[in-house]
Amino acid sequence: KAGVTQTPRYLIKTRGQQVTLSCSPISGHRSVSWYQQTPGQGLQFLFEYFSETQRNKGNFPGRFSGRQFSNSRSEMNVSTLELGDSALYLCASSILPGLNEQFFGPGTRLTVL
């Protein structure tokens, strides 16, 4: 069974631009969570989607948003990029939300110049 896929793997943007990242969960998984990983802060929870509804949201500004489609694929968007948004963005899928085994994708490395 194919794992979690994320596209693109690498992205370079400049301040003020916006970006959209995509995540395809494992087939049959309906829950998708997004995390931001930086060397200083570690993994920080962005949001979780289940059945096209945002179930939980972390402590990030409104510039960070996401959505989930009927096929469970998810996208996250960051508007008005700042230098501090440079990070590895990880997507994880699980069969159900909450504390279930999460399978992570390889991440999208975003660099903001």
Added chain:
Amino acid sequence: TQLLEQSPQFLSIQEGENLTVYCNSSSVFSSLQWYRQEPGEGPVLLVTVVTGGEVKKLKRLTFQFGDARKDSSLHITAAQPGDTGLYLCAGEEDNDMRFGAGTRLTVKP
């Protein structure tokens, strides 16, 4: 501030040595997970502990959840170069997953 504090931040040892890494918090968690992340990849779940005082073994890895469910440790016996990676702990609090910053382990042959 990090809800989950992991120590040490970095650890470099020789093949065959034993090691212990720690995950501490002032919060009580309903469950705690350990992950290993290798460069260029996402974290991979190693174990989930849910009961205070619980000990789980996975080959050479031994995981312990503190009695008060606020802390956990991971002990590796006879470390091998393949154990190299970033070890992350994560706890569930109020339906949110909180991760520590990780311990970066390097095992030299």
